[in-house]
Every structure is written in C-alpha cells, then in structure tokens.
Amino acid sequence: NVLPLTEDSPILVADMKDGTKITGEHNITETQKEIKKVYYKEEPSVNPEVIKKIKEADLIILSMGSLYTSIIPNLLIKEVINSIDKSNAKLMYICNMMTQPGETDNFKVSDHINTINSYLGKKKIEIVIANKGIISKEILKKYETEEQKEQVILDRKNIKNIKLITGNYVTIEDNVIRHKVDQLSLDIYGYLIR
Numbered sequence: 001n002v003l004p005l006t007e008d009s010p011i012l013v014a015d016m017k018d019g020t021k022i023t024g025e026h027n028i029t030e031t032q033k034e035i036k037k038v039y040y041k042e043e044p045s046v047n048p049e050v051i052k053k054i055k056e057a058d059l060i061i062l063s064m065g066s067l068y069t070s071i072i073p074n075l076l077i078k079e080v081i082n083s084i085d086k087s088n089a090k091l092m093y094i095c096n097m098m099t100q101p102g103e104t105d106n107f108k109v110s111d112h113i114n115t116i117n118s119y120l121g122k123k124k125i126e127i128v129i130a131n132k133g134i135i136s137k138e139i140l141k142k143y144e145t146e147e148q149k150e151q152v153i154l155d156r157k158n159i160k161n162i163k164l165i166t167g168n169y170v171t172i173e174d175n176v177i178r179h180k181v182d183q184l185s186l187d188i189y190g191y192l193i194r
Contacts, residue, residue, distance in 0.1 A: 003053065005074055008044035012073055025069045032102035032148075038068050039076060046079045054080070057089040059192055062125070064096045064179065067112060068103045072119050081121040091120075092127040092191070094184065097135070097170065097177055101148045110158035126163060129187060130154050133168030135177060142175065165191060 012025045017034040023041070054060065065071050075081060084091065093116060095109050104112065109130045117124045132154055143149040154166065165187050171180045 001053070003050050004047055005050055005077070005080075006044040006046055010044040010073075011041040012038055012069065013041050014038045014068065025073075029066065029069055029103070034105065035068050035103060038072055040073075043077055046077050051079060051083045054083040054087055054089075057087060059188070060084060060087065060089045060091050061188065062091070062093045062116060064094045066100055066103055067096070067107075067115060071116065075116070075119040085121045085123050087123070090126045091123055092129065092188070093125045094179075095128060095130045096152055097131045097179070098143060098149045099152055104152075106150075108153045108155040108158065110155050112152070113159065113162065127165065127191060128159065128162055129165045129167075129169075129184065131169045131179075132166040133170035135170055136172075139172060139175070139177060143177070163191075 011023060012028060014022045014028045014031075015036045015038075016022060016031070017036045020033065022028045022031050022033070028035070028038070062071055062074075093113065095112050096104070099105055099107050107115075109128065113125055113128060131152075135151055140151060156164065167183055167187060169179045169183055171178050
C-alpha cells in the first residue's frame with residue numbers, strides 16, 4: 001500500500017544556518033544552503049490509515065531520499081511520532097549513498113542517523129542499512145562535477161548501539177547510482193526472519 005501522510009497541502013519551512021528562512025520544499029532544495037531545521041508552517045492532520053499501519057507494523061523503515069525534504073517531513077507530526085513511540089516495531093533506516101547539496105553536504109552515515117534521531121521521539125533508529133560497496137572513480141567524478149554530490153562515508157566508529165547491516169548495494173543504471181533493490185529486499189527480509 002502507498003498511503004499519503006496527509007490529505008492537506010502542508011507548507012514546509014526551513015531555518016537555514018545563515019539565519020535565513022526558506023518556505024516551500026522546492027525552494028528549500030533549490031537554495032542549496034545549509035539547513036538548521038525544518039518544520040511545517042501549520043501542522044497538517046495525518047491520514048488515519050497511516051497511524052493504523054504504524055501500529056500494525058513489524059518493522060518501520062525510513063527509506064533513502066532527500067533527508068530534510070522527503071524523510072524528515074514524515075516525522076514532523078506529533079501524532080506520527082507518538083504512534084512510532086507506542087509501536088512494538090523496530091525502527092530501520094536505509095541510508096543514502098550520495099550527499100545532497102545544501103541538505104547533507106559532508107554528511108557521513110552517522111550524521112544522517114543523528115539528524116533523524118533529533119526529530120524522533122523516545123524511539124530512535126535501531127537498525128541501519130548502509131552501503132559498503134565501491135563506486136567507480138569515474139561515476140564519483142561525474143556526481144561531484146555535475147551535481148556537487150559526494151559518496152556518503154560509512155563511519156562505523158561513530159555508530160553506537162545500532163544494528164548495522166552493510167553490503168554492496170551499488171548498481172549503475174544509465175550512469176545513475178541506484179540501490180540494488182533485490183539485495184536490499186533480501187537484507188531487510190533476512191533481518192525480519194532472524
């Protein structure tokens with residue numbers, strides 16, 4: 001099932017580290033300034049079906065994507081956080097393989113975890129899936145020069161009290177870095193049946 005978080009049209013706002021305030025998801029992404037925090041202009045009402053699914057979940061997975069404009073907006077509603085806190089499910093995060101200009105410049109895996117945890121309630125991330133596969137120098141150079149993106153470094157020493165699942169998740173499709181969906185699915189399922 002794919003469920004919308006809300007039927008409202010919430011407006012995302014970001015306070016940037018330089019003191020400016022940017023309104024609107026697209027504008028936040030386009031600005032490419034360093035983000036201090038994000039929040040909604042007005043808290044939207046949450047889709048009741050989302051709360052129901054959180055309560056029924058065996059595992060809550062926060063997927064890869066734009067950290068501040070795609071992942072964290074799902075964690076800005078009190079009712080969602082309360083439901084996650086009350087859930088019996090473990091909380092898993094699948095970390096991005098590449099940084100995003102403005103949003104996650106110089107972020108390592110631990111920075112992604114710490115940032116998400118700062119928006120969560122009592123329950124924090126318990127399992128992380130992170131890439132340890134090699135990305136070719138040629139592809140990395142392309143990302144650095146054309147998109148100002150760098151590989152997210154797996155900094156194991158800074159990741160404490162978290163179950164870390166690593167693997168070679170890199171696949172290249174049309175010169176674009178993607179996660180190997182089959183390997184990712186197997187590792188998620190493998191964790192669930194342990």
